[in-house]
Amino acid sequence: MIGRLLSLMLLTLGVWGGAAIAMEVLEFQTPEDQERYRVLTEELRCPKCQNQNLEDSNAGIAVDLRSQIYAMVNDGKSNQEIIDYMVARYGEFVLYRPVHDSSTAVLWYGPFVLLLVGGLIFILVVFKNKRQSDKDAKL
Structure with a gap:
């Protein structure tokens, strides 16, 4: 009993200790720079992880990109310059919000078009069934 409890306590300390070691401590020149860093790491996707931003990912490439x-924030680069660099290097996949252009029009507007078409089909079927039931009721 005591052995199990001791093992559980050591396991818990090991997990928490490992998490504490993995935390990054970054010093920024201004609070605005720190906020810019946070926003950028939340809005850019990890190239290795399918649906994690750089902030949440522990992949090696995410650590490198952070x-x-x-470094780019501390060098005074603008957010757009940093985003442009990441897109040039890793493609538009790194953006959680793809740009609005002709190549992403289906992504942005396709669900609304499908919803509209589905709604129209639903209305047509309901009216057709109502008309048929009215005909059947008259006979």
Whole structure:
């Protein structure tokens, strides 16, 4: 009993200790730079992880990209310059919000078109069934 409890306590300390070691401590020149860093790491996607932003990912490439963003923020680069660099290097996949252009029109507007078409089909079927039931009622 005591052995199990001791093992559980050591396991818990090991997990928490490992998490504490993995945390990054970054010093920024201004609070605005720190906020820019946070926003950028939340809005850019990890190239390795399918649906995690750089802030939440622990993949090696995410750690490297966070340090690159940190250096670029401290060098005074604008958010757009940092985003442009990441897109040029990793493609538009790194953007959680793809740009609005002709190549992404289906992504942005396709669900609304499908919803509209589905609604029209639903209305047509309901009216057709109502008309048929009215005909059947008259006979």
